Amino acid sequence: MSYNYIELITLILLVIGCFFILSGSLGLIxxxxxxxxxxxxxxxxxxxxxxxxxxxxxxxxxxxxSLKLLLIPIFLIFTSPVTGHAIALFAHESGxxxxxxxxx
Amino acid sequence: MAKPxxxxxxxxxxxxxxxxxxxxxxxxxxxxxxxxxxxxVISVLFVFWxxxxxxxxxxxxxxxxxxxxxxxxxxxxxxxxxxxxITTTALIWNGKYSPQLITVKASQKNRTGIANYANAITLxxxxxxxxxxxxxxxxxxxxKKLSEDLQTDDMNKVITDLDK
Numbered sequence: 001m002s003y004n005y006i007e008l009i010t011l012i013l014l015v016i017g018c019f020f021i022l023s024g025s026l027g028l029i030x031x032x033x034x035x036x037x038x039x040x041x042x043x044x045x046x047x048x049x050x051x052x053x054x055x056x057x058x059x060x061x062x063x064x065x066s067l068k069l070l071l072i073p074i075f076l077i078f079t080s081p082v083t084g085h086a087i088a089l090f091a092h093e094s095g096x097x098x099x100x101x102x103x104x
Numbered sequence: 105m106a107k108p109x110x111x112x113x114x115x116x117x118x119x120x121x122x123x124x125x126x127x128x129x130x131x132x133x134x135x136x137x138x139x140x141x142x143x144x145v146i147s148v149l150f151v152f153w154x155x156x157x158x159x160x161x162x163x164x165x166x167x168x169x170x171x172x173x174x175x176x177x178x179x180x181x182x183x184x185x186x187x188x189x190i191t192t193t194a195l196i197w198n199g200k201y202s203p204q205l206i207t208v209k210a211s212q213k214n215r216t217g218i219a220n221y222a223n224a225i226t227l228x229x230x231x232x233x234x235x236x237x238x239x240x241x242x243x244x245x246x247x248k249k250l251s252e253d254l255q256t257d258d259m260n261k262v263i264t265d266l267d268k
Contacts, residue, residue: 020193027196035232035244036203039192043229047189050182064134071131077178081226081233088234088244098203098244 017051045080192230
């Protein structure tokens with residue numbers, strides 16, 4: 001078994017990214033209402049995709065390809081809050097009330 | 105340095121925007137032939153003209169002074185996202201969430217700063233900006249700790265300082 005360092009780092013980062021995506025998907029099912037589920041989706045958007053793209057950049061080495069890969073999280077940073085905000089605003093305006101686990 | 109007047113600032117922002125667009129074109133294409141570079145310049149000029157028509161190059165929507173500080177801000181933001189991401193993940197797994205609504209005050213002066221702050225709140229997992237009313241945000245937080253982190257006002261200060 002001969003791993004070199006780059007493959008090992010890539011593997012670790014991929015596992016971390018997959019873990020965040022798994023917890024995001026779990027939260028999407030488990031959390032009680034629309035507003036809380038947006039948090040889980042945001043977890044997938046930022047940390048999940050971020051770690052996986054980071055792993056791919058390290059794996060591919062520094063080239064034009066890695067710069068292109070770097071564009072993916074940059075665009076996600078600009079677009080994902082907009083979608084989250086749009087969903088939250090629409091749910092709020094159409095009368096959804098956020099509910100807690102311990103209801104008041 | 106002499107005091108920059110309005111026209112020279114405008115020219116500087118045009119040049120910066122042109123360079124950004126061209127670098128973006130080059131990253132996406134990767135061509136180095138003269139003819140294709142020339143086509144690239146033409147397409148960049150076309151996009152430049154469209155953004156100029158759409159008034160996307162005004163001082164308010166394309167603030168020049170931010171650009172140099174942006175990388176440091178992004179590194180800080182990644183750190184913040186990572187911290188609250190771990191908190192949110194722990195909350196999902198152990199189920200001790202208690203969703204709540206809070207209001208947060210923004211102290212940014214222009215519209216770009218306010219949009220920036222609202223986006224930063226939404227980007228950090230566990231807090232979502234629901235409604236923006238002038239300078240008061242309605243924020244949904246997943247737990248008490250996350251909402252208290254937001255109410256310490258650190259993020260607000262960093263983003264206000266970005267525009268000094």
